[in-house]
Amino acid sequence: MNPFILDPILRRALEEDIGTGDVTTLATIEPGTQASAELVAKDNFVLAGINVAQRVFQLLSAETAFEGLLADGQAVKRGDVLAWIKGDAAVLLQGERVALNILQRMCGVATLTASFVREVADTRAVIVDTRKTTPGLRVLEKYAVRMGGGGNHRMALYDAVLIKENHVAAAGGITAAVSRARQHVPHTQKIEVEVRNQKEVAEALAAGADILLLDNMSLAELSAAVALVGDRAVTEASGGVNLETVREIAETGVGLISVGALTHSYRAVDISMLFT
Numbered sequence: 001m002n003p004f005i006l007d008p009i010l011r012r013a014l015e016e017d018i019g020t021g022d023v024t025t026l027a028t029i030e031p032g033t034q035a036s037a038e039l040v041a042k043d044n045f046v047l048a049g050i051n052v053a054q055r056v057f058q059l060l061s062a063e064t065a066f067e068g069l070l071a072d073g074q075a076v077k078r079g080d081v082l083a084w085i086k087g088d089a090a091v092l093l094q095g096e097r098v099a100l101n102i103l104q105r106m107c108g109v110a111t112l113t114a115s116f117v118r119e120v121a122d123t124r125a126v127i128v129d130t131r132k133t134t135p136g137l138r139v140l141e142k143y144a145v146r147m148g149g150g151g152n153h154r155m156a157l158y159d160a161v162l163i164k165e166n167h168v169a170a171a172g173g174i175t176a177a178v179s180r181a182r183q184h185v186p187h188t189q190k191i192e193v194e195v196r197n198q199k200e201v202a203e204a205l206a207a208g209a210d211i212l213l214l215d216n217m218s219l220a221e222l223s224a225a226v227a228l229v230g231d232r233a234v235t236e237a238s239g240g241v242n243l244e245t246v247r248e249i250a251e252t253g254v255g256l257i258s259v260g261a262l263t264h265s266y267r268a269v270d271i272s273m274l275f276t
Helices: 003-018 023-028 050-060 089-119 138-147 165-171 174-184 198-207 219-229 246-250
Strands: 034-041 065-068 081-088 126-128 161-163 191-195 211-215 234-238 256-258 271-275
Touching: 003 050, 003 089, 003 138, 023 089, 034 089, 050 065, 050 081, 050 089, 081 089, 089 126, 089 138, 089 246, 089 271, 161 165, 161 174, 165 174, 165 191, 174 191, 174 198, 191 198, 198 211, 198 219, 211 219, 219 234, 219 246, 246 256
Parallel strands: 126 256, 161 191, 191 211, 211 234, 234 256
Antiparallel strands: 034 081, 034 271, 065 081
């Protein structure tokens, strides 16, 4: 992960937690004391962010030794040791909570994503994320989605055109919105339009949209939209997606299924750092 993006995130988290100093460690640990520790899984999950955890400790001290024993994307079982750490005891104690907070959340995202991916196995659908991420942690959560076997939707407002209902209302209609977008974006950039019924599907196709976001449609409506679109555009289902409904949605033939829950409703996994 690009350190120019990652390091400011981790530095802010460390500053928030350590502030003017770790008073407990300063009061109880002799300066220069060396220690060894291991990161231990207390759950079954998909690993994501082991190198991010490593970077936390190394930002505090480049002398910290960190050996990851498993790779991102691997399945982890309760009791597995994820990494060994060795260095100044104060550094290990000061980095512990930030490293675990981030690692536990990234693994939670990857694990939930993997559950959705398994549900749509053997269909053409790809599970993708949304912008419904934790402020400040988007790059980490979207990386974790990839480690869980999913794909990334747009990163932010700056890297893709997604014309939604409020854009359509303000622009004066789907046709007008797509036309204006074509005048402003390069030929390399695709245009996606949110549509809510078959009439809007037809209008977006006629306007030349590259991707259609089929918003909160029933299974029958999704199937009809996919049939109408054919290979003229990419179809994406959104809304009402959960682990109970995602398989039926995938079986309508849509190409993408966007799931906000991947990054807003995951459960952080349980990982501990234990001195050895």
